[in-house]
Amino acid sequence: MTAKNAFYAQSGGVTSVINASACGVIETARAHPDKIANVYAGRNGIIGALTEDLIDTNLESAENIAALRYTPSGAFGSCRYKLKSLEANKREYDRLIEVFKAHNIGYFFYNGGGDSADTCYKVSQLSAALGYPVQAIHVPKTVDNDLPITDNCPGFGSVAKYIATSTLEAAFDVRSMSATSTKIFVIEVMGRHAGWIAAAGALVADQGMPVLTLFPEVEFDQERFLAAVKAKVEAHGFGIVCVSEGCHYPDGRFLAEQGTRDAFGHAQLGGAAPVVANMIKDAFGYKFHWAVADYLQRAARHLASKSDVEQAYALGQAGVELAIAGHNAIMPTVVRKSSSPYVWEIGHAPLSEVANVEKFMPADFITADGYGITDKCREYLYPLIQGEDYPPYENGLPRYVTLKNVPVPRKLGDFAL
Amino acid sequence: MTAKNAFYAQSGGVTSVINASACGVIETARAHPDKIANVYAGRNGIIGALTEDLIDTNLESAENIAALRYTPSGAFGSCRYKLKSLEANKREYDRLIEVFKAHNIGYFFYNGGGDSADTCYKVSQLSAALGYPVQAIHVPKTVDNDLPITDNCPGFGSVAKYIATSTLEAAFDVRSMSATSTKIFVIEVMGRHAGWIAAAGALVADQGMPVLTLFPEVEFDQERFLAAVKAKVEAHGFGIVCVSEGCHYPDGRFLAEQGTRDAFGHAQLGGAAPVVANMIKDAFGYKFHWAVADYLQRAARHLASKSDVEQAYALGQAGVELAIAGHNAIMPTVVRKSSSPYVWEIGHAPLSEVANVEKFMPADFITADGYGITDKCREYLYPLIQGEDYPPYENGLPRYVTLKNVPVPRKLGDFAL
Numbered sequence: 001m002t003a004k005n006a007f008y009a010q011s012g013g014v015t016s017v018i019n020a021s022a023c024g025v026i027e028t029a030r031a032h033p034d035k036i037a038n039v040y041a042g043r044n045g046i047i048g049a050l051t052e053d054l055i056d057t058n059l060e061s062a063e064n065i066a067a068l069r070y071t072p073s074g075a076f077g078s079c080r081y082k083l084k085s086l087e088a089n090k091r092e093y094d095r096l097i098e099v100f101k102a103h104n105i106g107y108f109f110y111n112g113g114g115d116s117a118d119t120c121y122k123v124s125q126l127s128a129a130l131g132y133p134v135q136a137i138h139v140p141k142t143v144d145n146d147l148p149i150t151d152n153c154p155g156f157g158s159v160a161k162y163i164a165t166s167t168l169e170a171a172f173d174v175r176s177m178s179a180t181s182t183k184i185f186v187i188e189v190m191g192r193h194a195g196w197i198a199a200a201g202a203l204v205a206d207q208g209m210p211v212l213t214l215f216p217e218v219e220f221d222q223e224r225f226l227a228a229v230k231a232k233v234e235a236h237g238f239g240i241v242c243v244s245e246g247c248h249y250p251d252g253r254f255l256a257e258q259g260t261r262d263a264f265g266h267a268q269l270g271g272a273a274p275v276v277a278n279m280i281k282d283a284f285g286y287k288f289h290w291a292v293a294d295y296l297q298r299a300a301r302h303l304a305s306k307s308d309v310e311q312a313y314a315l316g317q318a319g320v321e322l323a324i325a326g327h328n329a330i331m332p333t334v335v336r337k338s339s340s341p342y343v344w345e346i347g348h349a350p351l352s353e354v355a356n357v358e359k360f361m362p363a364d365f366i367t368a369d370g371y372g373i374t375d376k377c378r379e380y381l382y383p384l385i386q387g388e389d390y391p392p393y394e395n396g397l398p399r400y401v402t403l404k405n406v407p408v409p410r411k412l413g414d415f416a417l
Numbered sequence: 418m419t420a421k422n423a424f425y426a427q428s429g430g431v432t433s434v435i436n437a438s439a440c441g442v443i444e445t446a447r448a449h450p451d452k453i454a455n456v457y458a459g460r461n462g463i464i465g466a467l468t469e470d471l472i473d474t475n476l477e478s479a480e481n482i483a484a485l486r487y488t489p490s491g492a493f494g495s496c497r498y499k500l501k502s503l504e505a506n507k508r509e510y511d512r513l514i515e516v517f518k519a520h521n522i523g524y525f526f527y528n529g530g531g532d533s534a535d536t537c538y539k540v541s542q543l544s545a546a547l548g549y550p551v552q553a554i555h556v557p558k559t560v561d562n563d564l565p566i567t568d569n570c571p572g573f574g575s576v577a578k579y580i581a582t583s584t585l586e587a588a589f590d591v592r593s594m595s596a597t598s599t600k601i602f603v604i605e606v607m608g609r610h611a612g613w614i615a616a617a618g619a620l621v622a623d624q625g626m627p628v629l630t631l632f633p634e635v636e637f638d639q640e641r642f643l644a645a646v647k648a649k650v651e652a653h654g655f656g657i658v659c660v661s662e663g664c665h666y667p668d669g670r671f672l673a674e675q676g677t678r679d680a681f682g683h684a685q686l687g688g689a690a691p692v693v694a695n696m697i698k699d700a701f702g703y704k705f706h707w708a709v710a711d712y713l714q715r716a717a718r719h720l721a722s723k724s725d726v727e728q729a730y731a732l733g734q735a736g737v738e739l740a741i742a743g744h745n746a747i748m749p750t751v752v753r754k755s756s757s758p759y760v761w762e763i764g765h766a767p768l769s770e771v772a773n774v775e776k777f778m779p780a781d782f783i784t785a786d787g788y789g790i791t792d793k794c795r796e797y798l799y800p801l802i803q804g805e806d807y808p809p810y811e812n813g814l815p816r817y818v819t820l821k822n823v824p825v826p827r828k829l830g831d832f833a834l
Contacts, residue, residue, distance in 0.1 A: 014593045016586070044596035073589035079597040164814055169433070169716035172490035172817060176431045179461040180496040185712060203814070271691060273709075291711035292690075295602060299586035302720055305813065385813030396722065396802030397581055397620070400589060 003035055004106030006323070007049060008057075009042030010074035010141075011081075011112030011119065015155030016301040017312035018141045019075050021111050023068035024316025025139065026057055030065075035324045040103060040408055045079035046110070046119060050092060051415055052099050054408040067401035069313060070391040072301035075403050081417075083119045086129055095415050096123065097132045102411040107135050107323045111316070113142030113153070114358060117331065121351040124329035137319040138331040138351055141312070143298045145196035148357040149349040150333035154315060155298065157308030157384035160200035162300040163189050163242070164385060166293065167201040171209040171240050174289070178238035184229070184280050184288040188273035190297060191216060191244040195361045197297070200381060201242030202373040210236040211372075214276070216246030217361050218370035220255065226283045228371055233286060241280075243272045302398055306387025307342060318346045342383030420452055421523030423740070424466060425474075426459030427491035427558075428498075428529030428536065432572030433718040434729035435558045436492050438528050440485040441733025442556065443474050447482075452741045457520060457825055462496035463527070463536060467509060468832055469516050471825040484818035486730060487808040489718035492820050498834075500536045503546055512832050513540065514549040519828045524552050524740045528733070530559030530570070531775060534748065538768040541746035554736045555748040555768055558729070560715045562613035565774040566766040567750035571732060572715065574725030574801035577617035579717040580606050580659070581802060583710065584618040588626040588657050591706070595655035601646070601697050601705040605690035607714060608633060608661040612778045614714070617798060618659030619790040627653040628789075631693070633663030634778050635787040637672065643700045645788055650703060658697075660689045719815055723804025724759065735763045759800030 008025050010018055022041075029036040041055040042048025048055070055076055057065070068075055086093055099105070110120040117138045124136035140147050145156035167187055174185040191197045195215030202213040210232040214220065232239035248254045256271035273290040281288055311334050318332035331354050335347040365377035373381075391398040425442050427435055439458075446453040458472040459465025465472070472493055474482070485492055503510055516522070527537040534555045541553035557564050562573035584604055591602040606614045612632030619630040627649040631637065649656035665671045673688035690707040698705055728751050735749035748771050752764040782794035790798075808815040 010593070014590055047597065071589070072586050074593035077596055078593045080594075081597055161813055165719050166713045166717070168814060168817070169489050169718060170712040172488070173431055173712045173716040176427070176491035176495045177497075179494055180464065180498055187713070207814075208819070274688060289711050290709070291713050292707070292709045293713065294706050294708035295587040295590045296583045296604070296708050296710065296713075299590040300583070301586060302582050382812055387813070388807070388810060390805070390807070393805060395799055396578055396804070397585060397624075400585070402625070 003033065003037040005104050006036050006039045006107035006109060007042060007100070007105045008039050008109040009045045009048060009111065010076055010078040011045045011110060011116035012078060013143065013298065014074040014078050015141055015143050015298050016072040016158045016304050017154050017309050018111055019068040019071045019073065020309050020312035021139050021141060021154060021316035022075060023065060024313040025109055025320055026065050028317045028320040032324055036107065036320070040105065041076040043405065044077035045081060046083065047079045047081055047417065049099055050095055050417060052410050052412050054103060055405045056408045059406045060403050064401050064403055069309065070301060071400040072299045076405065082115050083122055086122065086125070093126060093130060097126060097130055098412060100132060100134055103408065106133065109137050109139055109319050111139040111141050113144065114147060114356065117147065117351060118355040121329060121355040124351060127328070135323050135328040137323050137327065138354065139315055139319045140331055143197065144191055144194055146194040146358045146360070148354060148359045151336040151344060152334055152384050154308060154312035156196060157305035158300065158303070159190070159197055159297050160381060161305040161385035162297050162303045163197055163200045163293065164203045165303060167211065167240060167242055168204045168207060168209065170291065171204050171211070174238050174240065181287055182289050183233055183238045183286040184241070184277060186241040186243060186273045186277045186288065186290040188243050188245060188292045192246045193358060193360065195244050198242050198244040199361060199365065199373050199377055203378070203381060204240065205372060209240055210238065211240040211242060213371055213373070214241065214243040214247040215361060215366060215370070216244050216248065217366065219250040220247050222279065226280065228369070229280055230284060241276055243276050245272055247272055301391055304389045305385045306389040307384060309389045311344070314346055322348060339379050339383055342386060420450065420454040422521050423453050423456045423524035423526060424459060424517070424522045425456050425526040426462045426465060426528065427493055427495040428462045428527060428533035429495060430560065430715065431491040431495050432558055432560050432715050433489040433575045433721050434571050434726050435528055436485040436488045436490065437726050437729035438556050438558060438571060438733035439492060440482060441730040442526055442737055443482050445734045445737040449741055453524065453737070457522065458493040460822065461494035462498060463500065464496045464498055464834065466516055467512055467834060469827050469829050471520060472822045473825045476823045477820050481818050481820055486726065487718060488817040489716045493822065499532050500539055503539065503542070510543060510547060514543060514547055515829060517549060517551055520825065523550065524554070526554050526556055526736050528556040528558050530561065531564060531773065534564065534768060535772040538746060538772040541768060544745070552740050552745040554740050554744065555771065556732055556736045557748055557750070560614065561608055561611055563611040563775045563777070565771060565776045568753040568761060569751055569801050571725060571729035573613060574722035575717065575720070576607070576614055576714050577798060578722040578802035579714050579720045580614055580617045580710065581620045582720060584628065584657060584659055585621045585624060585626065587708070588621050588628070591655050591657065598704055599706050600650055600655045600703040601658065601694060603658040603660060603690045603694045603705065603707040605660050605662060605709045609663045610775060610777065612661050615659050615661040616778060616782065616790050616794055620795070620798060621657065622789060626657055627655065628657040628659060630788055630790070631658065631660040631664040632778060632783060632787070633661050633665065635783065636667040637664055639696065643697065645786070646697055647701060658693055660693050662689055664689055718808055721806045722802045723806040724801060726806045728761070731763055739765060756796045756800055759803060
């Protein structure tokens, strides 16, 4: 059997460790030249496949590929672009096969979250539906931590470490100022539907900090929340609120919505923090500060979790190993064997069970009042933020890599998206 | 001569390294028991002196005092409280002397920014004005970097490192997403009047990132700014804006003002980022994300600059050494001997030349278009962000110290602020 080429692409919102998965994919593929001739990366995700804009990763040095392990963002460009079903848009699938054939691509590695798992699953069906043999493997990634089956999703552990650390540092700050100045600090974190990232902010309660967390899973009750804030400030002299961007009223309205939607139809959120801060100020007059971490949180490779980086790499590596072993329509997963000490291994799940399933915070991870996390949640979270994995620095700043990203010569005509 | 006690207090907005200065003060004082019997810290800054709420630092272990070197925030509490002039409020000065006498305090170490230098200068005049011998030393601190004479101010280098790193990471992120999604990222940074922190964001231009910086020193011109944004996006596919909270229109109006003022009369700012982001969206329809770092930037001890930490400690140490040498009304300073390699030494300046003087960005640090920094500014900034000085971690989070803060038994009656 002659070696086939592999297609690899990054999809959806990038993270601080998605390139570590890319590194795992490419380094493992390079170790099996008898099975995988070359890895072609899609420029800007699946769009690179549709437009035949492929990047020749063979032209990148081993050193630069290794540097992906500590470089945040998507080195090949990502995209927000969801394939329709085969019935709804056969033209796109025909094009994919045309490109795969032209470039001898037999493996499809898609590195993304829930929507991407769906795309990957559709591609995995091409063999049967359109007669072209391609093995599709989904490499999980999402700061939202909302993929099912896997213990956690690469990207999440590092965001959790960043948010917990930042909330702790801000809490120390506010505590210093609260006698005569700021009494309330509100930090807004990502998480449209699932409160995993917000839960990380709640960890600072373990260091005596009076934190209230607002989860998307708990409907917002202004009166009850304000009473809880007042109780914290009266007991501690200050209060910290960690609010998820997805926090919403019982009727579904988000605390703040900018009114725009992304390509997947999700509302683009942001601005819950100032809403909450002003609400508290109006009620009690407390002086406040607020922060919106936004991209800073998911890009913060300088504070990555070591276990997250290791898992991101291992899942990329496992994706290639699963492909070589002949698997299709599959996602490598993290399987937790023990929380203390944290012991994990790589498993796998069929994409049919992954695609379009969202994993929310279990009810027993949230305290009865809805503003904190339970010991069960702590046991889950702490292992994921363990260890530091600092990037190298040069001139005072992290030395991240920008690849050459040389295109593979095209063989086909244009394709209109 | 019997040893006298020292009073030490933290004032104004805290930083990630002000406790490193506290560490320098206390460790150096402990090394000179013949001169300084004990360091009493003011609980919540100067308010602790006025209300006779003193903290006995002798009751803190050497290990915990050493841990202050890597703990952000103000370990003894800070305050925003400005003493009036002696003529306007003699009652407060009489009270200070009463407390100093009662606790045998002969040294006054005040750790703060411009307003605090003014307070410290007033206290230094007490010997002459009210006949009580006290030596007042100002230990500089301010993320705003706006104190005169000293090469830079402790706290600034670490914020600069954090903002430059965070802007770089976010720029990598946006670059990945820009083909089909976010094209504009706006990060708002601190700096009411001086654009030093915003200048740090401009450093990412050296890594090829299309960044526009909005300084308080440059009046905002919406039309010209939008044209510059468009040019960046058309050339690079995306754009980064680093906006100072103090950015304002020619008539003095801030881009965003929350309408409240702090005890020093400064407007409390925040929210310039969403204003700028929406302005760009309205003009060109570019999808955007924005972040407001707020306290996260000044509390980010996890990403402190090593040179900043070293200088913060050295200035605390020098403050005590100057006091022991008999100085009064003085501030230790950082003197730059060379930029490359960065060589500095400790000098000192009379408080009469420090109090109420603000150091803005020099005109030749800002590019002609007003949106970037010059090579001269780069030469100034890079040394200040050199080196990493990571805190220890435990359970995935930084292990910061919370002191016992045991009060010194009171000897006097109450005092109404």
